Amino acid sequence: MQTETLKVGGMTCAACAARVEKAVKKLEGIESASVNFATEKATVVYNPAQARISAIKDAIKNAGYKVLDTSKAGAIDEDKLRKEKEIKTLKIKFIVAISFAAPLLYIAMVPMIKWFSLPFPKALAPMNFPLVYALVELLLVIPVIIAGNRFYSAGFKNLLHRSPNMDSLIALGTTSAVLYSVYNIFEIANGNFSAVDSLYFETAGMIIALILLGKTLESISKGRTSDAIKKLMGLTPKTALIVLKDAAGNTIEKEILIEEVIPGDIIVVRPGAKIPVDGVVIEGETAIDESMLTGESMPVDKKAGDKVFGATINANGLIHFRAEKVGSDTALAQIIKLVEDAQGSKAPIAQMADTVSGYFVPVVCAIALAAGIAWYTAAQAGIVSLPAGKSTLEFALTIFISVLVIACPCALGLATPTAIMVGTGKGAENGILIKGGEALETAHKINTIVFDKTGTITEGKPQVTDVVVNEGGSLPPGSSPEAGLPPPPSAGDTPATPPDYLLQMAASAEKGSEHPLGQAIVQGAQKKGLEIFAAESFKAITGLGIEALIKGVKVLAGNKKLMDERGISLSCLEAESDRIAGEGKTPMYIALDGRLAGIVAVADVLKKSSKAAIERLHSMGIEVVMITGDNKKTAAAIAKQVGIDRVLSEVLPQDKAAEVKKLQEDIRDTFSPAFQNGKAKKQSASTVAFVGDGINDAPALAQADIGIAIGSGTDVAIESADIVLMRSDLMDVPSAINLSKSTIRNIKQNLFWAFGYNVLGIPIAAGALYLFGGPLLNPIFAAAAMSMSSVSVLSNALRLKRFKAAR
Numbered sequence: 001m002q003t004e005t006l007k008v009g010g011m012t013c014a015a016c017a018a019r020v021e022k023a024v025k026k027l028e029g030i031e032s033a034s035v036n037f038a039t040e041k042a043t044v045v046y047n048p049a050q051a052r053i054s055a056i057k058d059a060i061k062n063a064g065y066k067v068l069d070t071s072k073a074g075a076i077d078e079d080k081l082r083k084e085k086e087i088k089t090l091k092i093k094f095i096v097a098i099s100f101a102a103p104l105l106y107i108a109m110v111p112m113i114k115w116f117s118l119p120f121p122k123a124l125a126p127m128n129f130p131l132v133y134a135l136v137e138l139l140l141v142i143p144v145i146i147a148g149n150r151f152y153s154a155g156f157k158n159l160l161h162r163s164p165n166m167d168s169l170i171a172l173g174t175t176s177a178v179l180y181s182v183y184n185i186f187e188i189a190n191g192n193f194s195a196v197d198s199l200y201f202e203t204a205g206m207i208i209a210l211i212l213l214g215k216t217l218e219s220i221s222k223g224r225t226s227d228a229i230k231k232l233m234g235l236t237p238k239t240a241l242i243v244l245k246d247a248a249g250n251t252i253e254k255e256i257l258i259e260e261v262i263p264g265d266i267i268v269v270r271p272g273a274k275i276p277v278d279g280v281v282i283e284g285e286t287a288i289d290e291s292m293l294t295g296e297s298m299p300v301d302k303k304a305g306d307k308v309f310g311a312t313i314n315a316n317g318l319i320h321f322r323a324e325k326v327g328s329d330t331a332l333a334q335i336i337k338l339v340e341d342a343q344g345s346k347a348p349i350a351q352m353a354d355t356v357s358g359y360f361v362p363v364v365c366a367i368a369l370a371a372g373i374a375w376y377t378a379a380q381a382g383i384v385s386l387p388a389g390k391s392t393l394e395f396a397l398t399i400f401i402s403v404l405v406i407a408c409p410c411a412l413g414l415a416t417p418t419a420i421m422v423g424t425g426k427g428a429e430n431g432i433l434i435k436g437g438e439a440l441e442t443a444h445k446i447n448t449i450v451f452d453k454t455g456t457i458t459e460g461k462p463q464v465t466d467v468v469v470n471e472g473g474s475l476p477p478g479s480s481p482e483a484g485l486p487p488p489p490s491a492g493d494t495p496a497t498p499p500d501y502l503l504q505m506a507a508s509a510e511k512g513s514e515h516p517l518g519q520a521i522v523q524g525a526q527k528k529g530l531e532i533f534a535a536e537s538f539k540a541i542t543g544l545g546i547e548a549l550i551k552g553v554k555v556l557a558g559n560k561k562l563m564d565e566r567g568i569s570l571s572c573l574e575a576e577s578d579r580i581a582g583e584g585k586t587p588m589y590i591a592l593d594g595r596l597a598g599i600v601a602v603a604d605v606l607k608k609s610s611k612a613a614i615e616r617l618h619s620m621g622i623e624v625v626m627i628t629g630d631n632k633k634t635a636a637a638i639a640k641q642v643g644i645d646r647v648l649s650e651v652l653p654q655d656k657a658a659e660v661k662k663l664q665e666d667i668r669d670t671f672s673p674a675f676q677n678g679k680a681k682k683q684s685a686s687t688v689a690f691v692g693d694g695i696n697d698a699p700a701l702a703q704a705d706i707g708i709a710i711g712s713g714t715d716v717a718i719e720s721a722d723i724v725l726m727r728s729d730l731m732d733v734p735s736a737i738n739l740s741k742s743t744i745r746n747i748k749q750n751l752f753w754a755f756g757y758n759v760l761g762i763p764i765a766a767g768a769l770y771l772f773g774g775p776l777l778n779p780i781f782a783a784a785a786m787s788m789s790s791v792s793v794l795s796n797a798l799r800l801k802r803f804k805a806a807r
Contacts, residue, residue, distance in 0.1 A: 001031050004053055006042045008035065009066035009082075012154050012167055012215075016065070019161065023063040027051050064157055090216040097147040097212050101205035104140040107133075108202035130196035134185045141178065141201040148174075148208035170211055172365070174204035183397075235311040236332060240276035241268045243320065265323040269314045277310045278325035285542045286317025287515065299515065301542050316514050331654065364403065364762065371766035372400035387776050395776075402765035402777050406758065416747050422800040423743035430805035432725060432736045439722035441747075443706050443740035445687040448663055449617060449733065450648075450700070452656075452692035453628035453638060456710055457730070458604040460693070462517055464524030465585055466601035467499040468576045500530060502598045506590045508533040509548035509555040513540060517588060518557075520602045545588075556591040557600075563589050568596050584637035611642045613730035616806060618643070620734060627651050627659060627700075656690075657699035663688045664705065691733060708733060735805035742803055750793045757792075 011017055017035040020042060024033040029050025035042045044056055057067045068082075110120045111127075126133040145152075148170075155171030177200035187195035239255050243266040246252050253268055261267070261277050269275055275288065287299035290312045299315050302308060308321055310330040327333065376396035378384045386395050420441075424434045434440050451457050507525030510518035511532055525532060536549040544565070545558015556566060560577075563570055568591050570577065576599060580587045585603035589596065614624050627648040628635050635649035648659055666686045690697070690704035698720040701707030709721035710728050725732040761777075770776040 001045050002048050003043065003045050004056070006044065006057065006060070007068035008040055008042050008060060009068050011035075011040060011065060012150070016154075016158075019063055019158070020060055020065055023059045024056055027055060027059055030056075064161075087216065090212065093147040094209065094212040094216050097144045097205070097209040100140050100143045101202070101209040104137060104144070104205045105202045107137060107140070108199070126196045127193075130188045130193045131185070134181075134188050134196060134199055137199055137201040138182070138185060141205045144205040144208050145174070145178070148212060151208065151211065170207060174207050177201070177204040180397075235274075236330075237274040237276050237311070240265075241270075242266060243268060259327075261323055261326050263323055263326060267321055267323055269308075269319050269321065271314055271316050271318065273314050275308045275310055275312045275314060275321075277323050278330045279308055279321040279323045281306050281308060281319050281321045284317055284319035286319050287315045287542075289313040289315055303542055364758075367762060367766060368400050368403035371403055372396045375399050375767055384770075398776070399765065399767050403762055406761040406765040406777075416750070419743050419746040419750055419797045419800065422797045423739060423746070423803075426800055426803050427736065427739050430732070430735065430739075432723065432732050432739065432805065434723050434736070434739075435721070439706060440740050440743050442687070443689070443723065443737055444744045446622060446689045446706060446737055448623045448625060448666075448686045449689045449691060450625045450627050450660060450663065450704070451644075451730075452690075452697050452700075453626055453635070454604060455693040456691055457610045457626060457638065457642060458606055460604060462520040462586075462602050463605050464503070464521055464600060465603045465605065466580060467503050467598065468573065468580075468601070469498045469502055469598040470573055470596050499598075500528065502590060503528070503600060504530040504533070505550055505553065505555055505592060505597075506557050506588070506600050508535060508550045509538070509546055509557050511535060512538040512548070513546050517586060517602050518546065521557075521588065521600055524600075554593050557588055560587075560589065563591065563596070566591070566594075568594065570596060572596065573599055581633060582637050584635075584641070606638070606641060607728075607730060609730045613733055614642050614644060616731065616734040617737075618645075620737065622737075625663065627656060654699070656692075656697065657703040660688055660690055660700045660703045664703075689733075689737075691730075708736065731806055738806070739803055742800060746797060746800055749796055753792045753796065 008020055011020065020035045021033050024030060024035075024042065024044055027046075029047040031045040031047065033042065033044045042060065046056065060067050107120075107124065110118045111125070123129060124133050124136060151167045151170045152175070155167035159168050159172075181199045181201050181204075184195040184198045236258060238258055240258055240261050241253050241255050242261070244252055244254050258276055266282070267276060267279065271286070281302050281304050283304060285301070285303045287301050288308060289299045290309065302317075302319065308319075309332070310325075311332045325331075373396070375384070376392060379386055379392045379395055386392065423440055427434045427440075434443075454460055503521070503525050507522045507530065510521045512535055513519070522532065533550050536552075538549075539547045541547060541558065541562060544562035545556065548555045548557075556562065556568070560570060568589075570589065573589075573596065577587045580599065580601045583603070585601040588600045588602055590598055590600055617624050623646065624644050625646045625648060626635065626639050626644045628638075628651065632647075632649045635647050638644075639647045651659055663686050687705045689706040689708055690700045691708040691710070692701055693710040697709075701709060701720040701722075706723060707721040708723045708725065710725055723736050725736070765777045767776060
């Protein structure tokens with residue numbers, strides 16, 4: 001079996017995606033076909049011995065859609081331009097539609113308002129000049145219909161293929177209103193001036209204008225799907241500096257295009273330059289910033305034999321390395337592939353309105369047709385009497401049109417997008433950016449949230465947390481004991497307390513270091529207003545620490561391995577060191593003149609909102625998971641501080657998405673927060689959200705049902721996410737979920753009211769009241785009922801403006 005991903009154009013809703021799937025699955029040799037409407041991608045698994053890719057493309061084209069070429073260079077840019085053009089076209093169509101629909105609505109409604117007077121041209125008075133009035137309405141609705149032509153082409157095409165969608169509802173409703181209105185223009189022309197009260201051009205015009213607005217907003221949110229991939233690709237340098245032998249046998253350096261690099265090439269990377277491809281260091285020492293791949297802010301020390309990865313940044317040393325993985329095999333290329341695969345996979349998002357519409361449209365059509373025929377037959381047979389002034393055909397046609405008009409899809413079409421528009425707007429006001437209705441719809445189902453540690457639960461900026469002084473001192477073997485710290489450089493320079501003096505000496509030594517831990521110590525001393533002394537000598541010891549001479553005092557600052565190499569015993573501070581490590585901090589040992597002077601602890605401090613946010617999530621019955629590359633002890637210490645339920649430690653960057661997928665496949669026992677005794681226990685599948693900020697988080701953000709990016713994170717993480725928290729405040733995570741729940745509840749209410757009007761109105765429109773001696777529903781009242789359903793839906797959606805985010 002082979003897997004092929006195709007870009008499909010021309011889809012307007014979920015029903016279109018279902019149609020493409022159905023068309024492809026009919027072919028012989030197709031194992032599976034999944035079409036993602038959001039990303040406009042079809043993923044097909046097929047047997048190449050039975051099905052050819054050309055046949056798959058033909059099936060998609062025959063279904064009425066386009067297959068876009070994404071194989072050629074610059075395809076991403078072309079796709080972006082295509083989407084920008086689509087958005088621009090929709091905006092123009094909406095402006096055209098609303099420009100004609102607004103005056104059409106005014107002309108239609110003002111004559112009906114009797115309780116106060118509004119300006120209105122006398123030449124258009126419907127009672128005096130009914131034909132002119134009707135023709136002006138017709139002229140105004142024609143540009144609106146032209147602007148919304150895509151609804152008719154797609155809607156009627158899907159009806160013919162027996163797969164109606166939202167476009168079909170719009171097309172049927174507006175066409176019914178227009179055709180009935182055109183019929184009444186002929187009635188007016190034939191002298192039946194009362195038919196002027198049965199014009200519904202404004203209904204069709206406003207439906208098209210409002211739906212075009214919704215489609216425009218939808219296209220804007222979908223138009224950014226390729227930006228994340230483009231930014232990932234932009235990380236790779238364009239050229240590489242390789243070592244070659246010239247004709248004379250001399251070693252030279254030559255700059256070549258990145259595409260020309262092959263495994264085995266020796267590449268030179270100077271300080272500040274990007275690593276072009278993956279490989280192994282063969283000469284030199286340096287520290288490399290891998291934050292764009294790992295999300296970790298601290299540079300990683302590299303020496304001969306260590307691996308380096310493409311797109312990472314060489315901080316301070318000159319290195320030579322041998323290229324091992326190039327092109328699509330590099331770590332960055334694999335991350336790009338993971339993002340593409342995760343984004344292209346089909347998420348289990350319910351398209352409620354489209355699903356219901358598939359049954360609603362044919363049922364309404366059947367009811368309208370059956371009611372029209374039944375009443376026509378009964379009237380012809382003399383079983384029922386006709387209303388005054390109506391023929392048998394007009395009577396039956398009135399019922400047929402009334403059913404279609406009252407079942408107009410305006411409220412059904414507005415139920416979801418209006419709530420989503422208000423919900424996402426309210427989210428933006430609170431610094432919660434939700435990228436479209438799908439994310440808003442899915443977020444309310446979340447029962448598991450995975451937090452990346454660095455930069456998400458923690459600040460992502462190392463800080464000094466503890467300064468521990470060795471009161472007794474510890475000397476190398478054979479030395480005579482000598483209590484306390486060595487004497488200060490001079491009385492005037494020394495702070496009042498030993499901890500400050502220890503921090504001052506450590507900071508003075510670290511002043512020449514570029515390592516983030518060293519910089520954190522310097523910043524810690526500066527915050528306390530301590531003077532930083534000039535170093536008489538300085539030496540960085542790769543992977544261990546630093547050595548410096550400050551005011552005649554030899555200062556060593558580094559890890560346990562450095563102290564062991566210099567024969568400095570750490571036993572007297574072992575308990576303190578274990579305590580510090582157990583709290584998730586990094587102990588930096590400081591020795592002065594060969595004696596252990598103390599420990600400066602550096603840690604990535606927890607965000608102030610982390611613990612409160614996790615407590616809030618627990619109160620909502622949501623399981624909280626932390627994922628990190630840290631060792632188990634450090635990870636467990638951080639998790640304990642904030643009350644996290646589950647820890648996934650020592651996870652490699654490329655494995656984060658796989659861990660998220662495992663959680664998605666879990667069927668877990670959940671408990672209602674209101675019944676902690678377990679009586680409300682039930683089985684539920686995990687709907688997983690991932691919260692992160694680094695490029696390495698992009699695949700996991702895309703794989704999760706909902707990806708939530710921290711606003712202070714990388715652009716790629718933000719582009720890959722469904723929700724972006726601009727304030728970097730974790731309290732916005734439960735707020736985003738609560739907003740989703742409020743919006744989905746609002747959408748369900750809207751759909752209930754929209755269908756409620758139809759369920760009550762359709763029997764009345766079909767003549768239920770007239771059957772028992774009551775009035776026959778005039779289509780104008782049917783249209784009024786439809787309008788009321790729209791008003792109720794809009795008013796209910798506006799209630800979301802009262803939503804308040806937790807802080």
